Amino acid sequence: MAALSLKCDECGAALRSVAEAQAHGDATGHSAFSESTEAVKRLVCRECGKTCRSADEWSLHTKRTGHQGYDDKTNEAEAVDTEAQMKAAAVEEAGGCGGGSAAPEELVPAEVNGELLAQMEAMGFPAARATRALYRSGGENLEAAIGWLEEHGEDADLDEPLLVPKSQPKAKLTPEEARAHAAELIRKAKDKREREEKEMEKLREAERIRAGKELALAARQEDNLKLKRLVEARRLEKEEEARAREKIRIKLEEDRRARRRAKGLPEELTEEEKEEERRKAAAKVEEEKRRKLPIKPVQVGEKMRRQLVEMKKAHPGQEEAVKVCWNTLLKMCGNVYTHPGEEKYRRVRLTNPAIQARVAAFTGAVAFLQLAGFQPDGDNLEMPADRVDRAVLEVAGEQLQSAINNPFFGVL
Structure with missing residues (x-):
């Protein structure tokens, strides 16, 4: 099978090309490499397009960005032509084959603090990423390197070996400059985290408001359904009652006809009897009108409801105490409704300590009793x-x- 990668025989690192092998050798001093039929992983993030070389690198990318999906393009890797790549590298090192008046500037792997590089690799950072972070942040502070990574986590070349001009080595920062630079990077990373936390808090608050509105809407819909079910049950009850009355009417009519036949009278009523029946029916209607219950006073009910809502708003945080007051008012009105002739239920002493604590102490309670009569x-x-x-x-x-x-009374 054709070779798909190069493998370091000393540390086992998988490399995609001769150029990466050269950079690896310059950085580590390793010089023994062999061809491998195992391709270096190419896990391409679906959201940002970043390429990860291993499962560990993808796991770190997921933790840092929150991205979840990737496309595994490892099998799309082309075969490594070691000989051709080595020739191309040799031509590039010699200054190219076309010739020119000025040779291109030589690039060399960036040099960083070996101890700090080893610490970052132990933390799970790839060597190329750790080298770039240490070099760009001054190379003297581990916190500064991590802060730089948080700022440049989306860079496309983050995991590429860092090559710098040989003639222009990066100026080394003084300890004071390194500390100041590290503090600045840490501050920027902290500001970024704070902005993200504020944005998440806004999203959570918006979700809480949306859930509250949905809950209130569901409660109103449930109340409407209960009312519809009550109306439908009442309609069916009336229809059943009408059918029962019709059966009784037919039965009474048959009994009447049988009695008239037994007495030798015609089944149909005479004009005088019909007139008498009409007179009795009219008298019965008048009696029912006198007995009919009055229509519930809608306006008084609305005033009572507004009074209860105002009472609840006037005593925030005292829901249980307000409910005790309402239950007391319900008991007082119920006693008068059940025993209208009992004077003791129709008289309320406001100076009574119990009445003072349960009723008079709450704004609007006395006014509610006045609305009740x-x-x-x-x-x-x-x-x-x-x-x-x-x-x-x-x-x-x-x-x-x-x-x-x-539970939602007075909320909306």
């Missing part, structure tokens, strides 16, 4: 027997039940 009488509230309105008391009970049982 209680009237001020000195330090007391009293509902005259002739002013008891069961429809209003029923509306008051419904509003209080809604405020107590609905």
Whole structure:
């Protein structure tokens, strides 16, 4: 099989070309290389296009950038023509074959602190990346090199061997300059992390608001569904009741006809009997009108609801205490509704310590009782027997039940 890479016989490093082998030899002093049929991995990131040479390098790239997907193009590697590459390298080293008035400047591998390079390699950084970071950051501080990597993590040539002009070696920084440069790189890396954290916080806050709106919308939809189900159940109940009444009417009609036949009378009513039936029916309708319950006062109910909402807003952070007040109001209105003739239920002493703690201490509670029918009488509230309105008391009970049982009452 054709060779797909070169392998260092001394350290086992996989190299893609003769040029990389030369750079590796210059940096490490290794000189024994052999051809290998195993291609150097080419894991190309789908988001930024960066090429990683190993699984460890890809794992480091993922941790640093958050990118997840890559395309494995290892099998697309071309065969290594060692002889041709060595000739090309020799021609380039000799100054090219075309000739010219000025020879190209010779490039050599960058030299860095060997101890710091070994530390970065032990941390998992590839040799080429660690060398470039140490060289570009001054080469005297490990933190500065890591800070430089955080700033230049997206550079396309980050993992390429660093070659520098031989005639222009990089000026060595003084200890003070190196410390200042390292501090600047660390500051920039910290600022970058802070900006990213602020952006993530904004995204989390936006998600929290969206989730809250969805929760409120779901609660409203559930209330609407409950109302629709209640209306539908009431409709079916009315239809069933109508069918039952029709059956009873037919049965009564048959019984009436049988009784008339038994008495020797015609089955159909005479005009006088029909008139009498119409008169009885009209009297029954009038009686039902007198007995019919009054329509619930909608306007009073709306005022009661607004009063309860204002009461909740006036006492933030006291949800449980407000619920105790509402339950007390519900009990008071319920007692009057159930026992309208009992005077003790229609009279409230506001000076009573229990009433003071559970009712009078909360803004709007006394006003709610007045909407329900209680009237001020000195330090007391009293509902005259002739002013008891069961429809209003029923509306008051419904509003209080809604405020107590609905967790979103007063929120929207």
